[in-house]
Amino acid sequence: MATVASHQAITTSHRPYNFKASHFPKEPLNNVPIKLRQKQFKIQASSQAPLLDPVLSPSKTTPQSSYKKKSSNEASLILIRHGESLWNEKNLFTGCVDVPLTEKGVAEAIQAGKRISNIPVDLIFTSSLIRAQMTAMLAMTQHRCKKVPIILHDESEKAQTWSHVFSEETRKQSIPVIAAWQLNERMYGELQGLNKEETAERYGTQQVHEWRRSYHIPPPKGESLEMCAERAVAYFEDNIQPELAFGNNVLIAAHGNSLRSIIMYLDKLTSQEVTSLELSTGLPLLYIFKDRKFMRRGSPVGPTEAGVYAYTKRLAQYRQKLDETLN
Numbered sequence: 001m002a003t004v005a006s007h008q009a010i011t012t013s014h015r016p017y018n019f020k021a022s023h024f025p026k027e028p029l030n031n032v033p034i035k036l037r038q039k040q041f042k043i044q045a046s047s048q049a050p051l052l053d054p055v056l057s058p059s060k061t062t063p064q065s066s067y068k069k070k071s072s073n074e075a076s077l078i079l080i081r082h083g084e085s086l087w088n089e090k091n092l093f094t095g096c097v098d099v100p101l102t103e104k105g106v107a108e109a110i111q112a113g114k115r116i117s118n119i120p121v122d123l124i125f126t127s128s129l130i131r132a133q134m135t136a137m138l139a140m141t142q143h144r145c146k147k148v149p150i151i152l153h154d155e156s157e158k159a160q161t162w163s164h165v166f167s168e169e170t171r172k173q174s175i176p177v178i179a180a181w182q183l184n185e186r187m188y189g190e191l192q193g194l195n196k197e198e199t200a201e202r203y204g205t206q207q208v209h210e211w212r213r214s215y216h217i218p219p220p221k222g223e224s225l226e227m228c229a230e231r232a233v234a235y236f237e238d239n240i241q242p243e244l245a246f247g248n249n250v251l252i253a254a255h256g257n258s259l260r261s262i263i264m265y266l267d268k269l270t271s272q273e274v275t276s277l278e279l280s281t282g283l284p285l286l287y288i289f290k291d292r293k294f295m296r297r298g299s300p301v302g303p304t305e306a307g308v309y310a311y312t313k314r315l316a317q318y319r320q321k322l323d324e325t326l327n
């Protein structure tokens with residue numbers, strides 16, 4: 001059975017970006033992504049301006065007017081489970097093993113990108129694992145805003161300094177990408193690397209189903225969904241929800257179980273209901289955050305799907321501006 005020690009081992013050893021309080025002594029944790037963006041993109045701290053979207057902004061030069069525009073109480077949230085990985089293809093338990101996408105996974109990520117290509121994205125969060133990062137990057141190659149996703153590095157002062165962007169114009173054409181270990185796949189313990197079918201033959205279908213889908217039962221020396229939720233949902237509440245409340249549109253590329261735990265939080269599912277929640281690889285899911293509530297809007301079917309843009313006036317306007325700017 002999983003122990004607290006094994007949980008802590010994984011949570012500390014997969015910490016690529018160390019958001020040390022000492023970096024930002026006067027800021028609460030939920031301001032860190034904004035502050036990190038300000039440091040690395042050289043934004044004036046006093047403006048508190050998010051990265052600006054010239055499509056949404058009435059002025060391309062005045063941060064304050066854009067800030068006001070962006071303080072709308074509505075924002076889009078897109079969740080994407082990574083595309084098929086080489087171990088998904090082989091039907092192996094993967095968990096926190098860092099495995100890349102297959103060719104099919106690459107195609108799924110590109111297809112996901114087409115499906116969200118008209119939905120605004122101001123900020124991207126991924127796990128620290130390559131399959132989620134590949135998915136986010138490949139999806140963004142399809143976005144009609146044509147901005148460049150840039151991974152922010154906070155692992156050392158030098159990494160921060162050496163990755164500064166000094167051009168305001170270039171910064172405006174960029175989307176910050178924050179990689180967080182807290183969004184990693186659940187740690188699958190002693191199942192990692194084992195074949196799922198063979199494991200079911202050995203331990204029984206029912207036992208393996210409980211390890212894979214129950215909320216409370218952890219796989220041997222691994223994380224239960226509940227343990228995974230403790231760090232993934234806490235990260236979402238502390239770092240992602242404040243961005244949405246600020247009016248920033250967010251894309252999260254993560255994993256079957258870290259996203260199941262976040263969806264459980266967004267949709268207020270019970271521990272019983274979440275057992276039947278299955279997420280396909282490369283499938284984007286859209287939520288609208290408005291009046292401090294999350295509204296599930298399903299999966300955008302395609303870039304021309306009228307229904308998606310009828311969800312909110314703001315999305316329809318964003319798409320119309322893209323059409324005007326890019327056509």
Ligand SMILES: O=C(O)[C@H](O)COP(=O)(O)O
Nearest residue numbers: 092093094095185212256
């Ligand atoms: O880690 C894995 O093996 C998969 O990405 C998710 O596995 P699951 O379908 O068993 O939760």
